[in-house]
Amino acid sequence: MxxxxxxxxxxxxxxxxxxxxxxxxxxxxxxxxxxxxxxxxxxxxxxxxxxxxxxxxxxxxxxxxxxxxxxxxxxxxxxxxxDDLADRVGVLLGRRCLEVLSLARRAGQALCGFEKVKAELKAGRVAVLVEARDAAEDGKNKIRALASGVPVVELFDAVELGEPFGRDQSVHAALSQGGLARRLVVEAGLLAGFRQGLVSRPSSGAAPESV
Structure with a gap:
């Protein structure tokens, strides 16, 4: 049909x-x-x-x-x-994104922490950067300065972002190349329409943009 x-x-x-x-x-x-x-x-x-x-x-x-x-x-x-259909969809989309992050962590394709993410960015091994939307601007700016051309997702607060990594909070996370990274960009693109935040898909060499 x-x-x-x-x-x-x-x-x-x-x-x-x-x-x-x-x-x-x-x-x-x-x-x-x-x-x-x-x-x-x-x-x-x-x-x-x-x-x-x-x-x-x-x-x-x-x-x-x-x-x-x-x-x-x-x-x-x-x-x-x-009547609350939009709210239900927003919750489901958020869960799907966090599930992708959890899968990526278990597969060894995602990590979190300022120094770890910084090292991966310097090595050119980051496919998607995920930042807590309530993180301090100075820390985010330091990380983003290394993330030229890397898609950035900024849709979760630190408590939410900590969940897939088994932490109380997480501010910076990164995914390596692969299907899960591509899936997160797609899922986050859908969620962005239900949350205030960033899902930037810069072209190669372009710096991530904030909203």
Whole structure:
């Protein structure tokens, strides 16, 4: 059964957001399905059965879809939509990012700590830099000065960032090259629409930008 979406394009699968009308790659959008009980549920792994309903990964877009009953229009049937759907999606996306970090740590592809991250950056072995959003600016500036061309994720506070590493708090973390690093950038890109923070994808040689 096909999704409510655009057909796949030569550059890869693309889908249309039911709220904005924009057509974007699937990995940049959120998929929802209607459960057998008629409830709209997020399908962040894009694996649940049923026709997919797609939205841009932004809190305001999800809230618009809820308030304007766009899910029912797309499904062409009565559906039940939680009023706090955007909050639920934000929580799920945050968990997914932290799970990626935990997997990377167990695989030996992620580490934390100022000196360790600093050493990895100097050695050119960092694929993604993760910084606590409530960290002191002087420490972040020292690390970022070494992170030219490295994507930076700044979406979690120090307590949250410490969780995947089994610590009470963590301020600086880094992932090495690999599928988990690429996955974190994608997942963090989705989460950025639900949190104030940074997910910067600088081109080679460009310094990370702060927001």
């Amino acid at each position: 096909e999704d409510w979406a655009e057909a796949d394009q030569p550059g890869g699968p693309q889908r249309r957001c039911i709220a904005t009308g924009q057509v974007r790659p699937k990995e940049e959008l959120l998929r929802f399905v209607v459960s057998p009980a008629g409830e709209v549920v997020p399908d962040l792994e894009r694996r649940l059965p049923g026709r997919g309903i797609w939205l841009s990964a932004r809190r305001d877009v999800v809230n618009t879809a809820v308030s304007k009953r766009l899910f029912a229009k797309a499904a062409r049937r009565a559906v039940t939509v939680p």
